Amino acid sequence: MKKNALCLMLALVMLMSLLAGCGSGNQQNNDNSTTPPAQTSEPAAPDNTEPAADPAANEVTLTFWTPTWRQAAEEVIIADFMEKYPNIKIETTYMSSDDIKANTKIAASSNTLPDMWYNWGGVLADFYAKNGLCLDLTDYAASHNWSDRFLSGALEQATYEGQLVGLPQNLIGIVMFYRADIFKQYNLTPPTTLEELEAVCDTLLANGITPMTTYGNALMRTHEALLEYYAGEEEHDKLLLMEADWSTSEAVSKSFAKLKEWIDKGYFPATVLTEDSNSAKMLMYSGSAAMTMENPGMSSEIYANEYNAEDYAWFAFPSGTGRISAYAKLCQFNANITDEKLEAAMLFWDYYYSAESIAAHDLIEQPTATIGVELPETYALADGMLEAISDNGSFAVMDLKMEPVIMSQYFTTCEAVVLGSTAPEAAGAEIQAAVDNFLANQ
Template sequence: MKKWVVLLASVLLVVTGAVGCSSDAGQKSQEDSSSGSATVSISFWTLNTGWAWLQSAVEDFEKANPDIDVELTQYEVDPFKENLKVAASSKTLPDMWFTWGGTLGSFYPENGMTMDLTQVAKDHKWSERYNQTAIDMSTYDGEISGIPLHLNVLGMWYPKELYQKLNLQAPSTFAEFESQLQTLKDNGVTPLAFGSKGGWHTMRLTEQLLEHFAGPELHDKLNNLEASWNDPAVVKTFEKIKEYTDKGYFPRGYSSLDPSEAEMLFYQQSGAIINEGTWFDGNITENGFDPAQFDVFKFPTEQTPARASVFVEMLQLNGSSDPAKQEAALKLGEYLTSVEVVNKFIDDYGSPATLGFTVSDKTPHVQPLIDSAKDGGFLITDQALPQEVVQKLFEAQDKVALNEWTPQQAAENMENAVSAYKSKQK
């Protein structure tokens, strides 16, 4: 009987050819009584939200591959990150795991923990199967280190009924956006349903403000640590965070509010706007609501190009696993990301990195969000910056909100964090 721990996961491409599996001395295996072949057991770690399709997909895979046993473990987002760190330090990483791109995913190849998939990508013609941007975002120092899973685009979501009640429409300029925030507040609605526990939820607004005030060129230089963070555009960004906090645009005590709690305010329409991505139709459905009751707009800025926040999610393979386990994990990863699997579970899937998938009527906002990035995108901040600098940004957001740092001090502390990081790289 297959062993299940909990679940999360990924979907994307079609498997080409059978992959042989063999038993090894440290490998958990058992004889299949009908075929006499050894069973390869692989461990797979994922998140626990937005993946209702995964168990069925893995069961299908196991039926088609009786010589492979998949053990799934699921976590909430922040515990997942922490457990991966612990596993990496103790050299107990699973055979395959979900992760994000940028500096979150780069940690593992940079430290020699992942299987190099560059040749696999050539042999299996990944360029014909996955969005090239997703492949590029899964590549570090010329080495493809993950199977592309999702290509995500973020936007500003709002309840249609609430906007109609207040005679509001999606704003097309930054001035209109700020005017709406005040209108919502005047009508007893918390304008921004954001929770800053963990930092990343409010970060999504911070990065949009920075894109607006700094412009694309400077924003990229800041993320690449090629410009000083003690810059007027950074100060202006933190000033807006403080202004929005002081005006009550965020929920009370939002610095310690869990994003999932803030999401509930959004569904109850006591909170108006939430910054989420192409996966959010699934979240809405899972919480018992109809995605058609909501809509999304691109963060309004007069910058040219008007870029969206984007990021990739992928599946990485353990570079230290037995070859048989690596082959089995690769086979699973490519199966879960095949267009056939994506289309079968598209109602729950989100925003595939796979090419040629069919958009579901149950996820009506995926295509508009993808289209919103047609003029370009910037890599989401917690994947663009080194993680120790990301943590300083999270701290700066909170301290500005709590009046412990001025916006100027926040910018200075960001620059100090960048300098400290750079000095360690010499």
């Protein structure tokens, strides 16, 4: 009987140790599934660059990690590229947003990063620059006139302490999309001041329409715009850089107080904290909500779902400074990439954003960070967004400017303010405590 008990115990310990094994930081979850290349026709010269070496002359294989939401577009682009340059093979692995964040970090710890990978600008990309894992493209950019090719705002978002940490792919602004038909019905015009925005919200509320819809952590988009309004450019930037004290900032208290006031007035759905992205937007599509802070992807979603595009438009949140919150999407390159591979990679990106490719691949994510690329019809609703960023400037979205551990506290504080368990004037102290803790651990 004792033997049976021992066997049972051992089996259970084995079962439990499976779980503990999951906590190891040395996992290698690098699923390098590949897209088979189609190597056929004659090689052709690149469209708009003259690479130093000729990567098309030798066999070059590039490994590339990219998000699943780009799979439909990139499978075709890569196949077309490899048909054009048969000596360059791109082995692509598609991953979800969370997986690409986690897997690149795992790969970094085991020195198995791919040749190039997708990333968001800000702290996520800076991590690789800080640790010398991604290529500093500053010299390459200077010698290839990137300042003439890419939007200055995108290059700025891709820069960390003087290093260009990636090739900018997109510059994404966050603006207020609204239901133009509902605005028209109640004789409303896009507000240009915070007071006007509140007047619009009051009118909508009086008519049984939820003024703004958003979801969970995305509530921070409204709060960071309010922070820009109360703090102004200089203080807001300092707060994001952890150079100003959140606990003593009057702007932080005022911005949280305004957010709480809006919540209490019913400017947001009651389910705002636990809503998900799709159901939050459904409120707008169904006409029960009138505005939402979103990125240009909303335009393509409206077209893809065949909603009436004429019913939608956007305006910049009246932040007082005119600046729009924005972030860049990048491609980072392995610090150990060879010159030949780098040239091949750049040839790929030249092709990716060339006029020929943009015309042939309407699923390419827009708006691109490349100067002179016209928006396709599906992004018509985002027209003018890049110009607005260019004219008025931008501030970095908070979750890509501040460390994740601080953002975690920020989200908790935001929720606590919304629920009333933290007073708006005490919110800054909670966030500052997380900032202090993070700095102390550096």
